[in-house]
Amino acid sequence: MTAAASATHADPPTDLWPAPYARGAVDATVTVPGSKSVTNRALVLAALASEPGWLRRPLRSRDTLLMAEALRTLGVRIEETVSSSSAAGSPDVSGEAWRVLPSPLRGPATVDVGNAGTVMRFLPPVAALADGPVRFDGDPRSHERPLHGVIDALRALGARVDDEGRGALPMTVHGAGGLDGGTVEIDASSSSQFVSALLLSAPRFNQGVEVRHVGSRLPSLPHIRMTVDMLRAVGAQVDEPEHGGAPNVWRVAPSALRGRDLVIEPDLSNAQPFLAAALVTGGRVTVPDWPARTTQPGDALREIFTEMGGSCELTEAGLTFTGTGRIHGIDVDLGEVGELTPGIAAVAALADSPSTLRGVAHLRLHETDRLAALTKEINELGGDVTETEDGLHIRPRPLHGGVFHTYHDHRMATAGAIIGLAVEGVEIEDVATTAKTLPDFPRMWTEMLGA
The missing domain is CATH 3.65.10.10 (Enolpyruvate transferase domain)
Known part of the structure; x- marks a missing residue:
């Protein structure tokens, strides 16, 4: 339907x-x-970091639990605790906390995305860094939601993706333990998540990434700004349109990412x-x-x-x-x-x-x-x-x-x-x-x- x-x-x-x-x-x-958008971005960045990190007051909802479980499926350790300690500069962050301990990403694995746009779009680039195939599937509605921007971009950057020409789920990303990266053009007019998906994993690409949006109006720009701000907070170098870059072009240099102690808004x-x-x-x-x-x-x-x-x-x-x-x-x-x-x-x-x-x-x-x-x-x-x-x-x-x-x-x-x-x-x-x-x-x- x-x-x-x-x-x-x-x-x-x-x-x-x-x-x-x-x-x-x-x-x-x-x-x-807590914010779903911040929680799920923070989980991805913590999983790709070179050292452990903390998420304090994370949102526990279907979308965020799907993201956490998907990362666990790929080998990342996420420990859930009740914390009474404080993050730097925050006087009171008692409550639930998640400690994320990065590990080598691995397949074979199967990821249930539910109907979460952040999971179905943010994790295929992560899967391209894994060692082995990662299959993505979800709720019936997830099969109708567009993924072509991520799929086409990953192929252009050197990944192998099997989607039988659907541009949607279900699909399999054949992780090769890394991805060359480089420059890619995408049409993200149907979802800004296509841009965020590539930027979040880009520091781990061998050449980083330059993402060029070539479609009509790009929606939900605040979510891309959120992605950029969170990348910079863990040590990534990002050039974006609002800071002297070309219109609709984002560049992320390859680098290691720091672990972070983050209180979720x-x-x-x-x-x-x-x-x-x-x-x-x-x-x-x-x-x-x-x-x-x-x-x-x-x-x-x-x-x-x-x-x-x-x-x-x-x-x-x-x-x-x-x-x-x-x-x-x-x-x-x-x-x-x-x-x-x-x-x-x-x-x-x-x-x-x-x-x-x-x-x-x-x-x-x-x-x-x-x-x-x-x-x-x-x-x-x-x-x-x-x-x-x-x-x-x-x-x-x-x-x-x-x-x-x-x-x-x-x-x-x-x-x-x-x-x-x-x-x-x-x-x-x-x-x-x-x-x-x-x-x-x-x-x-x-x-x-x-x-």
Whole structure:
């Protein structure tokens, strides 16, 4: 089934979760678990380092556990502990910690990617460094998600990859214990992860790598900036467009990588539904430990949700977002922060004026076709959403209760929960899919509401 088809068809509803309806303004402090994007990048870099490293407060979710288990399958030791010690410069990082001890990468091995884009895209270049074949497979939806950018690039850099011409999973990377590297051109317009995948392993390539993006607009640039910043933090030399390099060209020199003692930031994109709750109910939500400087796309919520009718204050205690009881429509380009689209669409469906969300055509290739799915699910609750070439146009209308299908997409589930705050009778199908990046979401949501 194609992505578009899967988003316009839903299985008979099972495991329906009644989305809590807010009967007043929320007033809560919500501690959000660690960033999936940072955790999975940190795991890859620690596995490729020349010395052990620590990840403190890592996210434990389906996607990150899949990444950790995949690296273990390739021979990397990852020890999970409860730590009361501190990383350098951090006064209190008690809680869970993962110690990563790099080892020679080996095959044969089989990697289960689930439906995690970071696992299916970041690990094939790592597998090219292993000694032996590594097979990649995952959930049925993973077979529909594009991998051609990584597969074609690896072949151009000297790796042998068997995918039977699909440009997608399942596939096998025949590791030869190393990779020459060099210059490669890719079209990463469908996913910035194609660029990040090559950059993360590049220091271990014999010649490093020069990645040239040759397609149309490159989405989700903050995630590439995150990759570059994290590479530099472990000793890699990276030239990028924003620092005097050529447009859409990234260069990573070959080098050894240091082990790092890293405290994982809260996942700011996963903070979105809780901030949205303040906006929708005219309440107040504080998210502790919100970083003053970050490359996470979720930081854009401060500006976007303020424009939609709220206000925020960043202090040492974290970010406090306050709603006014009114929600305004917005015309916004979300090309760099596409993962925020489902939550913004949910809020926009409750606004007092129309919204246009632009620059997110690539969302048709995510966990599901998010543009088709959002259109269908909001409209079936009485909304008026129209797909455009690169986004959504949302005209607010009175909504009613009903089943909100998720298509095994965690951000669809949280979008439905946001709507349920203001619309009685919304039931979320398969809310457990939120465990992909936000374990225990239903409990966190009901506790936020004081239930």
